[in-house]
Amino acid sequence: MPPSANSEQMTIHRRGRGLAGETIKGRAMSSILIIEQILNGLQFGVMLFLMAAGLTLIFGVMGLINLAHGSLYMVGAFAAAAVAGWTGSFLLALAASLAAAALFGALIELTVIRRLYARDHLDQVLATFALILIFSEATRWVFGSFPLFLNIPEALSGTLTLPGGIEYSRYRLTIILIGLAVAVGLFLLISKTRVGMRIRAGENDREMIGALGVDISILYTLVFALGAALAGLSGALVGAIQSVEVGMGEPVLILAFVVIVIGGIGSIKGALAGAILVGLTDTLGRTMLPWAFAAFMEPSAASSVGSSLASMLIYILMAGVLLFKPTGLFGSA
Amino acid sequence: MIRERYINFLIGALLLIVPLVALQMDEPFIITLATKAAILALAGVGLNLALGQGGLVSFGHAAYFGIGGYAMGILASHAQDYAPLMEVPFVIEGTNLMPVIWLVAIVASALAALLIGALSLRTSGVYFIMVTLAFGQMFYYFAISWPAYGGEDGLSIYVRNQFPGVNTLDPIQFFGICFVVLMAVLFLVNRLNKSPFGLALNGAHQNEERALTVGINVYRLRLVAFVISGAITGLAGALFADLNRFVSPTMFSWHTSGEIMVFIILGGVARLFGPVAGAAVYILLEHMLGGISEYWQIYLGLILLFVVLFAKGGIVGGLARREVRHDG
């Protein structure tokens, strides 16, 4: 193509962009859009909660910091994709994700993790960092380098019209409901059942519970497997609307850490509050910041600057929370 | 103690001899690997001061490593394009002189460490680990989306920066620079560890309450250690960028933070030469395992796991046959 034709195209494009800028600036953000974004933030937060709940539970009971939690999330997603491809059933896939993640969780607890309870956090970080390397490459070895397919079940696909005329994904609503159900279930488990009583006792005084004749090592394995199963479930749920691939657990792991730090490490209530706070901040920040910058900047630059700032927003939120409460919102010193 | 001194000497000598032998055998790539080991060791020495002596488990030292790298990248790219860094209110030119770049890298990363440390040190334990990790991520995302200096693409410098009297493009001479810097920093850190400051830092690590009761301002003590630690890692970042003639946001990623920690645990926590041994072995492993299998990271993970679980004290600790002090 001769250069002259190109420059002609360039002028057309510049004109096009000018017009577009006016349309973006001219449009106010509608209330329906804002409500939809709040729902999106809630759904994102609930998903983070499923990850964070396991992390915070394991930390609260065993005092262990587990970087390999993201790998269990990946294990859940891969197990679900494999079983869904094999049987075609989404429910079986979810069951498989729970089972596989719990199984691998119990396995690493028995072989590696239990040697780390008495160690300092540095050893825990490094040993579980090593587990990430092993899990990621082993998964790639088994499933290959290409992403796997996992889809939303027929019954949950498409959208639902909510009161007020908001069209919202059925599947995302289901995730919100499952997440809230898990939150309620965990509260009941910990506050009402015998196992929960032991967990609380273990949190307060590990030697005491041993003296009471409770086999603490079985309890620890169970708690770890429970946390792993939650991570696996969230991997499978999210895998249906995202990409099931090696390394998928790492970004969400770091977000989950931000969540539990904000909420207070060891507190399920804190994990829920932190998750929803992070979910809303991230989603609304992503939408609002570019829009706010567009008020006084050229739209392309506004989008770029706004989203740069949005990607740092939750870390800024975390720094802000810790400035005032160094042990998080619901943490005890 | 005396035994460890011999081991330290041995490690230092090995790091020096290997590239010299490689020079004789005309294997320049081995010299490059040794240079990389020396630079990463320096990053580890920086972290070891906070982590080993001070007990401050920072999972975000990639931030300082990256800042050091970008100090080099930004200054050198301006020098390369003959475009001043800023003109108002006064002109600041880029530079391709290593000593100037090092100074800027040290000051910039020290400032970042001061800011991050001042906030992070309000927390402790696992909060501290997570907060430093999050600050590291913040820098990572900033570097990716900041368009002025290449964003995700990073910055390429076509010619390695200058050091008066040395041909830095010659691999062995550049290795010499890095080796001397590493030894000089080790010497200073050793002096620091034995000074009242170092003893107080270690004391506060062993028993914070006792340190408080004897009237030590633990927060300020740790902050100073954290800043020095960040500055050393920043210097390593500047050298690493010069080794590659390239910087990119990867230097800020949390994997980098993890790797710097790995050097320390492999070599031996709180051992003066621990990071040196750790970085050298890590690079050796990476180089050799890569030849065995496409899935070499599995083996790396297994070895790392073994060292953490069963070989406390790492290489230096194992050779010195003395259990390293350990407490949470």
Added chain:
Amino acid sequence: MQTTKMAKMGLKTLGAATAVALAMAGAAVADGHAKVKVGVITTLTGGGAGLGVDIRDGFLLAVKQSGNDGIEVVVEDDQRKPDVAVQLADKMIQSEKVDILTGIVWSNLALAVVPSATAQGKFYLSPNAGPFQLAGKGCHENYFNVAWQNDNLHEAAGAHASSVGHKNSFILAPNYPAGKDALKGYKRMYSGDLAGELYTKLGQTDYAAEIAQIRASDADSVFFFLPGGMGISFLKQYADSGIDLPVVGPAFSFDQGILQAVGDAALGVQNTSQWNKDIDNAANKAFVETFQAEYGRLPSLYASQGFDTANLIISAMGKADVKDQDAFRAALKEADFASVRGDFKFGNNNHPIQDIYVREVIKEGDVYTNKIISTGLTDHQDVYAAECKL
């Protein structure tokens, strides 16, 4: 014969850093030229490994089929880390003493490696990345791009959107240089208005917020560039959102390797590519058939680029000695090989001048794949060529 046996072994069980000596014996081949040593630096582990594996497999297949024992290939894994890529390039130049480097998938890695490789007098043939910095002022006589300049597929998408009458596009890409170039490329050839322009976080996996904005806008079409897992996530979520605006994108999110992971959500999407498996020429038919026979999967865009890169090298080897740089460079520039894309030639900046097609995602039996529906741009050259002094 040992050579073939080794080549086969290499293809099947290649290690990350295994030197695949395809020809062990003899320093010189029949026509008297010296052997050519090629270093392939590509991504074989971690998230983007699928692309690197395909480039490598395509490359090695071409070498094997040529039966040319004058070419020796060394493959190394860059782990998608720029610093590792730079060190591997140093190693290949300093220790392996390669003549030609190739293989890099990502633009940021290419920007780290290519300038220093060409400065050290080596040839670099890019089988994928084509950042603008290396196409315009930073072009180099020893740097050849066998795939495309990064903007090309986006430009074709913009041209296609205009030609089918889209007047109000919503466009989005990750907030990093390649993402910005993508939107710039689209806008260069697109003549309508923009209903919105969004930059997302690199590596983002949830697009609910962006999709809500698309829904709230009055767009008549969507253009996106979200490579790898990001594209899979976006497409699945977009399909589930009930929005039925037409989607246009570059081939990367619709390629053979990831299409199976997207599934029905991708059906009917129009995407732009310089290659597809149904391009009607003998070289392409043979390539698709033999690639499937060798590896048991359909080739991807990346595999086709690796295959073409190897064939370009082999064609130049027949004309000139690699030690005679000027002659070898001229031989490369002639591009006298049977490209699987059909017509292929280099412009002044050593980047391709080629047709870019519009494809549509279809389902063949159980396999999702693409078919060509039209030609988006004919004999297209990048805009940066004018800035190149070559």
